[in-house]
Amino acid sequence: MNNCSQYFELISAMIDGELETELESELRTHLEHCDECKRVYNAFKEFSNALSKDFVRPPEILSKSIMQRVNKQKKGTKKPFIFGRFTAVAACLALILLGASRFGFFDGLNNNKQIEKSSLRSADIGEMVTNSDHEEFNTQNYSSNSLQENTNDSSEQIMIKGDINETEEDVVFQFGFPTQNTGVNGTNIEDIQKEPLFLFEAKELSIYEGKYSSNDEQKNKLLFTVKNEEELTAFSELLTAVPEGTTKYEIDDDQFVKSNPKYTVYIPADKDKNSKINDKMISIWYINEEIWGVIQDVRKPTLNVENTKDFSIEKILYKALGSPNKCEDFIKKLGK
Amino acid sequence: MTREEENLIISKVQNGDTASFEKLVLENQTKVYNLALRMVGNEEDAFDMSQEAFIKAYNSLGSFRGESRFSVWLYRLTTNVCLDFLRAEGRKSFSSLTYLSDDDEKELEIPDERFSPEAAIEKKELRETVKMGLLKLPKEYRAILLLREIDGLSYDEIAKTLSIEEGTVKSRIFRARKRLCAILSGEGNILNSNSSKDSKGGVKHE
Numbered sequence: 001m002n003n004c005s006q007y008f009e010l011i012s013a014m015i016d017g018e019l020e021t022e023l024e025s026e027l028r029t030h031l032e033h034c035d036e037c038k039r040v041y042n043a044f045k046e047f048s049n050a051l052s053k054d055f056v057r058p059p060e061i062l063s064k065s066i067m068q069r070v071n072k073q074k075k076g077t078k079k080p081f082i083f084g085r086f087t088a089v090a091a092c093l094a095l096i097l098l099g100a101s102r103f104g105f106f107d108g109l110n111n112n113k114q115i116e117k118s119s120l121r122s123a124d125i126g127e128m129v130t131n132s133d134h135e136e137f138n139t140q141n142y143s144s145n146s147l148q149e150n151t152n153d154s155s156e157q158i159m160i161k162g163d164i165n166e167t168e169e170d171v172v173f174q175f176g177f178p179t180q181n182t183g184v185n186g187t188n189i190e191d192i193q194k195e196p197l198f199l200f201e202a203k204e205l206s207i208y209e210g211k212y213s214s215n216d217e218q219k220n221k222l223l224f225t226v227k228n229e230e231e232l233t234a235f236s237e238l239l240t241a242v243p244e245g246t247t248k249y250e251i252d253d254d255q256f257v258k259s260n261p262k263y264t265v266y267i268p269a270d271k272d273k274n275s276k277i278n279d280k281m282i283s284i285w286y287i288n289e290e291i292w293g294v295i296q297d298v299r300k301p302t303l304n305v306e307n308t309k310d311f312s313i314e315k316i317l318y319k320a321l322g323s324p325n326k327c328e329d330f331i332k333k334l335g336k
Numbered sequence: 337m338t339r340e341e342e343n344l345i346i347s348k349v350q351n352g353d354t355a356s357f358e359k360l361v362l363e364n365q366t367k368v369y370n371l372a373l374r375m376v377g378n379e380e381d382a383f384d385m386s387q388e389a390f391i392k393a394y395n396s397l398g399s400f401r402g403e404s405r406f407s408v409w410l411y412r413l414t415t416n417v418c419l420d421f422l423r424a425e426g427r428k429s430f431s432s433l434t435y436l437s438d439d440d441e442k443e444l445e446i447p448d449e450r451f452s453p454e455a456a457i458e459k460k461e462l463r464e465t466v467k468m469g470l471l472k473l474p475k476e477y478r479a480i481l482l483l484r485e486i487d488g489l490s491y492d493e494i495a496k497t498l499s500i501e502e503g504t505v506k507s508r509i510f511r512a513r514k515r516l517c518a519i520l521s522g523e524g525n526i527l528n529s530n531s532s533k534d535s536k537g538g539v540k541h542e
Contacts, residue, residue: 005443005444008444008510008514009506009507009510012506012509012510012513013491013506013510016484016490016491016509018490018491018506036446038452039446039447039448039449039451039452040444040446040447040517042447042451042452042453043447043451043513043517043520044513045451046451046462046463046466047466047481047485047513047516048485049459049463050462050463050464050466050467050470051374051466051467051470051481051482051485051486052485052486052488053463054460054463055366055367055370056369056370056373057366058365058366058368058369058370058383058386059379059383062361062365062369062383062386062387063358063361063362063365065387066361066386066387066390066391067355067357067358067361069387069391070354070357070390070391070394071354073391073394073395074354
């Protein structure tokens with residue numbers, strides 16, 4: 001064909017109004033009698049229209065939820081806290097571990113993405129939970145089937161009323177779970193999706209090497225207990241979940257959870273504040289220069305055999321902000 | 337909203353009047369949302385991206401100097417937020433077409449008649465086709481095309497934004513369009529493929 005290819009890039013520039021005047025008039029003349037170039041011109045023009053026209057209105061709640069978050073941010077910026085973003089993925093994980101039907105929390109959500117993912121992963125995750133729990137809670141048969149069975153004991157666990165309020169005391173760490181009410185009674189669904197999943201308070205924490213067993217205290221290797229506010233703050237920043245938008249759990253990564261964690265961080269609950277709150281435990285792994293954590297309640301086996309038979313622990317897998325290097329530096333500093 | 341009105345609101349927010357930020361949100365949310373939608377391809381993610389862009393803008397408002405208009409600055413932020421998101425998503429993809437691939441050296445595939453103004457095809461339908469084709473563009477091409485088409489930036493402004501030469505901007509935009517032509521004609525009828533399913537972030541062509 002003819003060498004109109006020289007014109008094509010000019011046409012592109014002309015559409016954007018970036019062609020010099022003389023060239024433009026020359027090109028326009030050419031377009032009048034060149035079919036090929038005319039078609040290119042028309043197509044480029046249509047591309048432009050398709051992209052810049054026919055805008056849709058954003059959902060009404062967009063501005064509301066933005067302002068809500070902006071206002072919330074304004075309030076709590078000074079307190080250091082570890083939070084997990086309620087991503088669709090993390091929510092899924094929690095969902096599976098507890099059994100969807102029980103977690104009334106999710107009744108209102110009809111996010112297709114979540115449902116899709118949960119069906120993909122239940123096999124893997126169920127196994128993960130079974131294997132890693134086996135040693136710790138060997139007083140009962142823990143199986144993935146038990147996820148379906150509902151006992152009062154386990155549902156109470158969901159109702160952990162960790163208040164997400166900021167206190168003025170020398171609390172340096174805030175961890176908690178949203179109350180069960182959230183989402184069931186009219187709270188904005190979108191809010192739930194963007195609220196921290198876990199958030200709770202602690203005045204000290206203990207770092208153990210490797211795994212931690214609440215059954216057999218002898219086995220645990222305590223490295224340090226951190227009580228100092230500065231150190232608590234520093235460590236909490238390491239363990240804080242990656243903020244919204246970037247917390248992603250990739251299915252291939254869950255293999256590591258079957259191995260022993262690098263450290264386990266034990267956070268005793270502040271019983272004076274709220275006697276129902278359980279101690280918390282975060283197992284951390286170093287994976288590819290990232291810190292990944294699994295946070296869960298510590299449920300000490302009770303004397304009541306009935307209750308200990310079937311219960312599940314809500315575990316949340318998340319990626320932490322800190323890097324393994326920083327964490328190691330911190331641990332070294334503690335050792336001095 | 338004029339530039340002066342914009343700057344007035346910004347200084348209010350900078351001085352602690354958070355509520356006024358809402359005016360900026362309402363003013364810009366349509367463009368931001370649609371920009372995000374064309375970048376990531378689905379409404380849920382577009383919603384998340386829009387939120388994140390505005391929150392980031394709010395947080396960085398302290399350092400906004402007003403060299404460009406807030407809205408333009410915001411759209412660039414939105415584009416970057418979307419690109420970051422797509423990059424993270426892209427790690428899971430199975431294709432690894434690099435940005436500047438051999439495809440760019442091919443001849444432009446002359447588009448067919450349906451793009452002509454006189455064509456019988458429904459304009460709306462045609463635009464949907466184009467939008468779906470857009471999602472198959474590598475994300476960097478998509479971004480630069482959108483900077484031009486939605487943000488309305490000149491080549492010079494884009495060059496400054498991306499820290500590249502103006503000539504590079506010109507040729508990249510052309511290549512983006514050229515690639516779009518190939519997608520829309522070469523790969524057969526978009527309307528028949530199930531591209532709506534893999535429209536999320538155009539992952540397949542990353």
